Amino acid sequence: MLIEAADLVAGYGTKQELHGVSLRVAAGEIVALIGHNGAGKTTLLKTLFGLLPALGGEVRYGGRPITGRRAALNVRDGLSFVPQGHGIFTDLTVGENLELGGYSVGAADPDRLAAIHDLFPILKERQDQRAGTLSGGQQQMLALGLALVLRPKLLLLDEPSLGLAPVLVQRVLESVQEINRRFGTAVLLVEQNVKQALRIAGRVYVMKVGQISLEDRAEALLARRDLWQLF
Amino acid sequence: MDLFAQLLVNGVIxxxxxxxxxxxxxxILGTTGTFHFAHGVVFAAGAYGAYFAAGRGLPLWAAVGVGIAGAALVGVLIEVVVYRPLRKISASPLVILIASLGTLIVLENAIAIGFSTDAKVLEGFPRKGVIIGGVGFTTLHVTMVAVSLVVFLGLLAFLHWTRTGRAIRAVATSPEMAEIVGIDTGRVFLLVFAIGSAMAAPAAILIMMDRGGTPDMGMEAILIAAIAVIVGGIGSVPGAALGALIIGVAQNLGVMQIPSEWQAAIAFGVLLVVVILRPHGLLGKKLKKAEI
Incomplete structure (x- = not known):
């Protein structure tokens, strides 16, 4: 297993949001994490990445315990996180954003930057443009590009389609699939567009009030008629 | 016309x-979000540090170095001892602001106890008078403008062309995203307090050389700085410089019409006009998204 959480408990201050979550993601797979707002999906991603401290349970990455380890160390070890909304530095240029993607190892590798430009050519064209002035779709591409600079083994994606027009939602999710295919990056995807997320994922977890209520193959869940009653 | 030119030059100085x-x-405000009123006493610490070192027989250039280093140290200590613990317990911005004011008052009084409240002048700068086209100034005034320009351009170059500078701008834009890419925001905060404090010291030292300084010399400086930052647009370094220049010139040209004791009112007048007409400041951001 690439990452594994066992009985994870976490929250903000004294407010507990995760009540013993167990989940795993293998190398190279896309796993969807779905559930209503407030189910604890974002809290789970932030805890796995090290932005929030775990109050209980364990996180193992590559077989080694990383519970409570700082995000900066996890980044260097191949974990990457794209937060909800702006996963970019809006005041900096597109080029500066991508360079910062390699900050934790000194500098961004030119070959890897070239691969990102190949995947998202618009980022090369808009290299000197301030990131905050890009359209929503372009900002999301930049957020994905920024997360890919260190060629992570696991990408934690928090609602990459949030606020995007339907046509762009499809494009962004296709990009996620392309990243997985091209670089072999495993993806744990939190997404509100459930059907579209299930079409690109191999497995799925359904979250309800801070717990995993269901785990299944994405294909099987997609075929169920009572899909919307599950969460 | 001569008077206008003289006042304009005074304003630029x-x-x-x-x-x-x-x-x-x-x-400091743009990067850490801290309304650092205690920056006023860091400013004074720079001048008094240089004064103390010069009094111990150090040559002027070395005394200036001691003043700058001393200010940086005081700024960093305030971040570590006052602000960081407050942020750790998620203290509100108001609590941090009051703590900052308290620090300013306590340390200002500490300087007064150590050096008395009498004005101190830092001697030793080779000052010569110059008159060009009826406008008079001194070599010290030229030094003030030159130092300010060099420090300002140096800061801009540092922020835009170095890896650390980009990290500072990244933290200013989004502390959470900065952590996500592996930037140690705590370390960046410390660095910003050190750089910001070291930057303020030369201004204080030059003032002490020109007209002398007192322990409360930072109070007026920090008020003007806060106004200039709001006028220029919070988060914009060039905006802060532009705001400061406008206030300096407006205060000095204002003397043509109103008594000089109203200079502070002129600064607040500029602030009011800008806040009403352009609430985000002269160079503050107003983002407009492009189409895909």
Whole structure:
């Protein structure tokens, strides 16, 4: 297993949001994490990445315990996180954003930057443009590009389609699939567009009030008629 | 006309000193979100550090170095001892602001106990008078403008062309995203306090050389700096410098019409006009998204 959480408990201050979550993601797979707002999906991603401290349970990455380890160390070890909304530095240029993607190892590798430009050519064209002035779709591409600079083994994606027009939602999710295919990056995807997320994922977890209520193959869940009653 | 030109030059000289304090205050505010009123006492610490070192027989250039290093140390200590523990317990911005004011008052009084409240003058700068086209100034005034310009351009170059500078701008834009890419925000905060404090010190030292300084010399400086930062647009270093220049020139040209004791009112007048007409400041951001 690439990452594994066992009985994870976490929250903000004294407010507990995760009540013993167990989940795993293998190398190279896309796993969807779905559930209503407030189910604890974002809290789970932030805890796995090290932005929030775990109050209980364990996180193992590559077989080694990383519970409570700082995000900066996890980044260097191949974990990457794209937060909800702006996963970019809006005041900096597109080029500066991508360079910062390699900050934790000194500098961004030119070959890897070239691969990102190949995947998202618009980022090369808009290299000197301030990131905050890009359209929503372009900002999301930049957020994905920024997360890919260190060629992570696991990408934690928090609602990459949030606020995007339907046509762009499809494009962004296709990009996620392309990243997985091209670089072999495993993806744990939190997404509100459930059907579209299930079409690109191999497995799925359904979250309800801070717990995993269901785990299944994405294909099987997609075929169920009572899909919307599950969460 | 001669009077106008003289007052304009005086305004640029005053504005350039204000700019040093405003840029440093704006850098700290824009990056850490801390309304660092205690920057006023860091400013004074720079001047008194240089005065103390010169009094112990150090040559002027070395005394200036001691003043700058001393200010940086005081700024960093305030971040570590006062602000960091408050942020750790998620203290509100108001609590941090009051703690900052308290620090300013306590340390200002500590300087007064150590050096008395009498004005101190830092001697030794080779000052010569110059008159060009009926406008008079001294070599010290030229130094003030030159130092301000060099520090301002140096800061801009550092922020835009170095890896650390980009990290500071990244933290200023989004502390959470900065952590996500592996930037140690705590370390960046420390660095910004050190740089900002070191930047303010030359202005204080030059003022002490020109007209002398007292322990409360930072109070007026920090008020003007705060106004300049808001006028220029919070988060913009060039904006802070522009705001400071406008205030310096407006205060000095205002003397043509109103008594000089109203100079502070002129600064607040500029603030009011800008806040009403352009609430995000002269160079503040107003983002407009492009189409895909």
């Amino acid at each position: 005053a504005g350039s000193l204000y700019a040093l304090v405003a840029c440093s205050f704006g850098l």
